[in-house]
Amino acid sequence: MIDEVIKSLPYEVIEKRKQRIIVKVEGESFASALNALKGLSFNRLNILTAVDFIKEKEFEIVAILHSDENKVIAIVKTRIPRDNPSIETITNIYPNAYKYEIEMSEMFGIKVLGNPDSGKEFVLEDWKDLPPLRKDFDSIKYATEHYESRNVEVKYD
């Protein structure tokens, strides 16, 4: 089964195991790659998320697909530039990506074109700082500035 998928895919397959393939695509062809994979029985989107590669100044968008029919996982990865990041929505292919996209745009500041709720408040309320899952966001500094701590000396004996 995997071999058939790989043969019919016009994208680079960087890893192949018995029940898993990892596909790397260019930023623009992310949606079309997902569309192609959906046609190849990958009917389920498990997760859509991002990873911050701050040294390379890039975000990696990761979608994990699952095929119920063949019990195979496909991981689709793409890189987009870190400043002014934006991707196309994939809700027309996998409708359950809707919340993942809102979360991604809140936690990483990635704009999702075509998703009407991208950029709106999702879990954070009144957030005014950098998006908190970016690597350049200093969580300890934010926490010490905003939330008072109990200043007690801890003694160990």
Added chain:
Amino acid sequence: MEMQDVIEEGYVGILEDLRKRSLWMLHYCTACGAIELPPTITSRFDAERFGIAPFVTSRQSDILLVTGYINIKTLRRIVTVYEQMLPPKYVIGFGSCTINGGIYWDSYAVVKRLDLYLPVDVYIAGCMPTPMAVIEGFRSLMKLIDEGKANGWKKYIEDNAYYKENQRKVLG
């Protein structure tokens, strides 16, 4: 002392005693520590022999049990729920996350001290506290009620400005 006063005083005394013996708790399960509540209230440790039973609505509960880390989003709801409860009401902070942030001390979302925002009567330390510790916490709350020291709800009315200001600082 007139007869009326004597009766009233005795009546209040009996009421206090009964109150101590029937504490209904609203378990606001914000976090992982909530998993210790099922063994606490079911047959193995059986908190009901102390008169403590879980309850579902805020209006009819006496204890607000905050189990675990509190972030901005839940703090807003906790404050609403606490203000809905009818006095006398007590707050128990459960787990080290409510005391000083616990392992989430550096998180961008977790407020570190519950007692800045609500008057906490009893803290139960531990990550997570065992059912024995939870029952011990309930018992010390009962002792405080007996001695008339569990006055968090009165403090909340008197120092309302202080609590409101702290709440405003983080909730905006």
